Amino acid sequence: MDDAVDLLMTQWARERPDLDVWPMGIMGRISRLSRLLDRELKEFFAAHxxxxxxxxxxxxxxxxxxxxxxxxxxxxxxxxxxxxxxxxxxxxxxxxxxxxxxxxxxxxxxxxxxxxxxxxxxxxxxxxxxxxxxxxxxxxxxxxxxxxxxxxxxxxxxxxxxxxxx
Amino acid sequence: MDDAVDLLMTQWARERPDLDVWPMGIMGRISRLSRLLDRELKEFFAAHxxxxxxxxxxxxxxxxxxxxxxxxxxxxxxxxxxxxxxxxxxxxxxxxxxxxxxxxxxxxxxxxxxxxxxxxxxxxxxxxxxxxxxxxxxxxxxxxxxxxxxxxxxxxxxxxxxxxxx
DNA sequence: GTTGATAATCTCAACGTTGAAATAACAGCA
DNA sequence: TGCTGTTATTTCAACGTTGAGATTATCAAC
Missing domain, CATH: 1.10.10.10 (Winged helix-like DNA-binding domain superfamily/Winged helix DNA-binding domain)
Known part of the structure; x- marks a missing residue:
């Protein structure tokens, strides 16, 4: 199952094949997860x-x-x-x-x-x-x-x- | 090597031994990493x-x-x-x-x-x-x-x- | 063609954080 | 005792985001 970061890395591979953007596979996911999880927690706490x-x-x-x-x-x-x-x-x-x-x-x-x-x-x-x-x-x-x-x-x-x- | 989240979980184990706070080992680390990495990236981009x-x-x-x-x-x-x-x-x-x-x-x-x-x-x-x-x-x-x-x-x-x- | 629902962008007030300066107090040392 | 440097907290203006509402446009159905 691909996630948003897989799509992002595929785009870079096409546009900048000279670069190995592997760090984005970790950095990008930590960043996006942090935002998504923050939203979830916010919603949970608001309910309390x-x-x-x-x-x-x-x-x-x-x-x-x-x-x-x-x-x-x-x-x-x-x-x-x-x-x-x-x-x-x-x-x-x-x-x-x-x-x-x-x-x-x-x-x-x-x-x-x-x-x-x-x-x-x-x-x-x-x-x-x-x-x-x-x-x-x-x-x-x-x-x-x-x-x-x-x-x-x-x-x-x-x-x-x-x-x-x- | 312990990190800040290990300390946090040790504290919970002492204060609330009835609860297994394992999710914090992941949620807490994603949250803290996101902040630390954001700071690093901010510094890098500022230099540019x-x-x-x-x-x-x-x-x-x-x-x-x-x-x-x-x-x-x-x-x-x-x-x-x-x-x-x-x-x-x-x-x-x-x-x-x-x-x-x-x-x-x-x-x-x-x-x-x-x-x-x-x-x-x-x-x-x-x-x-x-x-x-x-x-x-x-x-x-x-x-x-x-x-x-x-x-x-x-x-x-x-x-x-x-x-x-x- | 008109209606009604949906969609894309912009506007703007409220909110919380940052970053730096101000204040006050401590600590080491002459 | 008086300096000097450091530390803890508060203050406050600037900044960027959110969230809701306003505006304008599209699309499907009638």
Whole structure:
């Protein structure tokens, strides 16, 4: 079964037979998959009254364990966005009562962002169906393919230096 | 070698041992890779005086073959963006003299976007170093791994319905 | 030929991110 | 104690996309 990237590479083979465009077979697919999967996740979270970025923040705090708090800096490294974006996200989530800003006792430049009871309840409620939804999106791969795929992607990520969550 | 997603999954295993979060091993990596690779491509194109989206439009037209023209609709399906975004892109690229709008003789609702001589020269000049740059970013994979990775991603993309470029 | 449904593009306000500058605080060292 | 360089967060204007609506054109059916 051909996908959109196969068509793209066929076009290049005809137009520029002098070039071997094999990297596009990976780069193009990661890019298109990312967009398609983002759309799916967006739709899923909308059905649960959440924006995707809201869930990302909630989940980052949740998986950090009690007391469910992280600095703003840790959150922006985890989300791979700039500090301005995180300030904005915290503002809006605090307004919704999902997180609260706590002054950091050890460093007055820092703030700690803490999950409220409501935020904790929400993320714990949505997490399982979210994972089930992700599994549905990946259902075309059998378990062996999944493992190989995850391993190859890990190799790539690590080679690009993505080894910490901040 | 662990990557950021391994850390993330370890955290979930500790906090929610009742859940098997294996899908995150793939979804999380595709998402993070997409961001990291986008940054790299952005940097590369900036060094050549181009925005990433500009190159995408140029390349889409170039690989369609002579006379290097496509409708606006074909371009927005290929780029996976909305029609408003494509209108905006065409405006700016036409202002730079990289493409021109041609009325479609067969359908007066349509326009055809055609590569100018300057646009064609630019994309042909940047293409080879671009592919080389992509190959550099993927250098951590050996040829067999590349093929398996591309195949698994193809399976996924096709299962999500991404089988045409418009 | 007229009607009604569909399609292609453009318009525009709302939205969120970026990137850079501003502010405040820490840390090491003379 | 006072410098100097660094770090954490916030602020804000610029930018590009989205999503919905407006416009214009096509096509099939009557």
């Amino acid at each position: 009254g959440l924006e995707r970025w809201e869930f990302d923040v909630l989940a980052t705090l949740r998986r950090s364990g009690p007391p469910y708090e992280l600095t703003a800096g840790a959150l922006n490294r985890a989300a791979m966005v700039t500090s301005g974006a995180i300030t904005n996200r915290i503002d809006r989530m605090a307004a919704r009562g999902l997180v609260e800003r706590i002054p950091d006792s050890g460093d007055r430049r820092s703030i700690r962002v803490r999950l409220t009871g409501r935020g904790l309840a929400l993320v714990d409620e949505v997490l399982e169906p979210h994972v089930a939804n992700e599994a549905r999106l990946l259902a075309s791969l059998d378990p062996r393919e999944r493992d190989h795929l995850a391993a190859a992607l890990r190799t790539l990520l690590a080679s690009l230096g993505d080894t910490t969550l901040g | 005086g181009l925005e990433r989206w500009e190159f995408d439009v140029l390349a889409t037209l170039r690989r369609s073959g002579p006379p290097y023209e496509l409708t606006a609709g074909a371009l927005n399906r290929a780029a996976m963006v909305t029609s408003g975004a494509i209108t905006n892109r065409i405006d700016r690229m036409a202002a730079r003299g990289l493409v021109e709008r041609i009325p479609d003789s067969g359908d007066r609702r349509s326009i055809r976007v055609r590569l100018t001589g300057r646009g064609l020269a630019l994309v042909d000049e940047v293409l080879e170093p671009h592919v080389a740059n992509e190959a550099r970013l993927l250098a951590s994979l050996d040829p067999r791994e590349r093929d398996h990775l591309a195949a698994a991603l193809r399976t996924l993309l096709a299962s999500l319905g991404d089988t045409t470029l418009g």
